[in-house]
Amino acid sequence: MRRAPATRHRLLLGGFALLSLGSLLAWSTLPLGAVPANTVTVTRADIESSVTALGTLQPRRYVDVGAQASGQIRTLHVEAGDTVRKGQLLVEIDPSTQQARVDAGRFSIDNLKAQLAEQRAQFKLAKQQLARQRSLADAGATREEDVQAANAQLSVTQARIDMYQAQIRQAQASLRSDEAELGYTRIYAPMDGTVVAVDAREGQTLNAQQQTPLILRIAKLSPMTVWAQVSEADIGKVKPGMTAYFTTLAGGKRRWSSRVRQILPIPPKPLEQTSSGGGSPASATNGATGTQVVQYTVLLDVENPDGALMADMTTQVFFVAGQASGVLTVPLAALDERDGMHIAQVLAPDGQVQPRQVRTGLSDRLRVQVLDGLGEGERLLIGQGSGG
Template sequence: MNFTSLLHRLGLWLMGVFLVIAAAGIFWYLSGRGQSQVQYATVFVKRGNVENTIVAAGTLQPVRYVDVGAQTSGQLKSLKVKRGDRVEKAQLLAEIDPALASSALTAAQAMLENLTAQREAKRAQLLLAGKQLDRNEYLVRRDLIAASEADIARAAYNTAFSEFESLSAQIKQAEATIETTRASLGYTRILAPMAGEVVSIATLEGQTINANQQAPIILRIADLSTMTVWAQVSEADVMRVKAGQEVYFTVLGQPERRRYGKVRQILPAPELLNNVVFYNVLFDVPNPQQELKIQMTAQIFIVVAQAKGALLIPTAAIGNASEGSRIQVRILKADGKVELRPIKIGVKNEIAAQVTEGLKEGERVVIGEIQAKDPTKSAPGLKKGP
C-alpha cells in the first residue's frame, strides 16, 4: 500500500465520521430543540355554575286590568279620580248626569200606575160579565130566554177576560221597564270594579256618552302589584320552553339587577313581526314598590338547563359537541406529556361546558398550540442582542 492510497482511505474515513456527527446533530436539533418550540395553550378545570338559556325580548304589562265603561247614556257630570290615583273596589269614580235616567224612571212608574188602574177597572168589568153569564145560562136552562142571550154574555165575558190578561202582561212589562230604568239610574254612578291604580282616562268631564252606539270607555284601572312579562320567543326556540322553567330578566333602567319568575303560559297563537314568527311566553313578577312600569322593555333569559358547582371547561375545548355527548380532550400532564382523555358533556352554553365524567378539578385541558419562535434567530432587519 503506497502513501497516496493510505491518505485516500484516511480521507474517506474522516468524511464518514463527519457525516455521522452531522446526522446526530441534526437529529438532536429536530428531536430536542425542535420539540421544545411547541407550547400548549391550556386551561384549568374549575368549579362553577353554568346555564343554558334562551334569550328573548319582551314588554311588561299589568297582571290584571279593567276598562271601566258606561252602561247608560248622558253627559259625564263629574270625574272623581285622576291618573295615578289608587282606588279601592266599589269606590266612586265618576257620575253621569242622571236627568235622562231619572225621567225615564218617572215615566215608567207612571205607565205602571196607569196600567194598574186600567186592570182594576177591567177586573170589575170581568166580574160583572161573569155574573151576567151565570144569570143568562140559568135562564136558558129554564127556557126563559133564548140561547143566543147566553152566547152574547159568554162572548162579553171572554173579551173582558182577555183584556184583563193583556193588562196583566203589560203591567209585568212595565215593572221590568222600571227595573231597567232604575238600574240605568244606578249606572250613572260609576264604581270601581277592582282595587288598583288609574292608569289612563279616556273620557273627560262634560263629554257626552252614548251607550247605545258603542261601549264607551271612561278610564282604565290596573293592578300594578304584580306585572306580567310578555316574552317574544322565536319559533326555533319555543319548543324548548316549558311551563315552570326558571326565567329572569333585566330592564334598561336597572341592567345590573335580575328579577326572577317562572314560565306560566305559552300562548298558542303566534305573532308575525318582520316575516319572523314569534310566540308569547308569559310569566309574572312581584312589583311591591311599583318600580316596574307598563310597556317597559325587558331582556329575558329562559333557563332551559343549569348546573351549579359543576366542573367546567371552556366551550372552545369541546368544539361542536352537544349536551350529553361523549368526546375526547387532550390533557397536559405534570410531566409535560399530552394524554387523550374521554369525557362526557353536561350543560353547556357559548362560554362554558359542564363535564360530568372524565376530569378532575385542577387538571389542565389543552385548547390549542402555540408555535414559539426560535430564540437563536432574529427578525429581519434586527440585530441579535449581545
C-alpha cells in the same frame, strides 16, 4: 462636525446587534415543539344553561271600565295612579235622558193599572148581569139570546183584564231596563286595584249605542305577568314549571325569580306590513333572506309587593334549563369540534401539545362543563394554537 453623526450611526448599529443577539438567545432557550399561543386553565366554577328572551311586564289581573249608557260625563272621581276599592264610585254620566225614560215608564204603568181597575169593575158588573139574566131565564122572563149576550160580555171583560195585566208586565220589564240604564250612569269599581289609565275626560260625550266606550283601566299590580317572546329555535327547551328569572332596565342588578306558568301554543298573528316596513312584534324579519323568525309567547307570574315592577317594562328573561355548582369548566373557544367530538389542545409541562377528546355537559354559551377528559389546573391552547 461630521464625526458626531457617524458616531451616532455606529451606536445605533451596535444597539440593533445586541437586540438581535438577545432575541436569538431567548429563542434558543424555548422548549422544543412549543407553540406560541394564548392558554386557559381548567378551573372549577358554577355554570348555568339557559334560554334568553325579551319580554314585557303586564298586570295579570285588570279590567277595562266602559260605559253602558250614553251621555256626557258629568264627574270623573279618579285619576291615573289612584287606588280604588271595589264598589267605589268612579264616574257619573248625565242621567237626564235615562231619568226621562224611567219617569215615562212609570206613568205608563200607572195608566195601565187604572185601565185594569176599570175593566175589573166592568167584569164585576158583567158577572152580575149574567146572574140576573140566568135568574130571569129560569123564570121564563127573558130570552136565551139575552143570556148569551151577558155571558159574552163577561168573557170580553175577562179578556181585557188579561190583556191589561200582560201590558203591565211588559211595561214593568221595560221599566226595569230603563232603571238599569239609569243605574249605568253611575259607574262603580268592579274590583280593588290601581287606576293605570284614564281614556276619557269630564264633559266628554259617550255613545254606547254602537260600541262600549272605554273610560279607564283598573289593574292589580301584584302579581305581574311577564309576556316573554321565545324564538321557535328555543321554544322546545322551555317547559311549563321551568325555573326562570328576569331583570329590568330600571332594576339594575336585581333579579326576580319565577316559573313558567303557560306557553301559548299559537304565536301572535303577524300584522300587515306597512309602507315603512313595520311588522308584528311577535316576529322578526331577516333582512338578508326576507324570512320571518316565529316567536312564541311564554307567561311567567311574579309577586310585586314593593311596586318596583310597572306595566310595559321591558325585561330580559332567562329560562334555566340546567345548573351545576363547582364543576370543571373551560371556555368554549378552547375546544374544537371534529366529527361530533370535542377536542382540546392540552399544553403539557414539557411544552408539548397533546390533543385530547373531552366529554362536555352544560354550557352557558361562553363556558362549558367538562365531564371527562381534562383535569383541574391543566392548560389548554386557545386561539391559533387550538387549531394546530
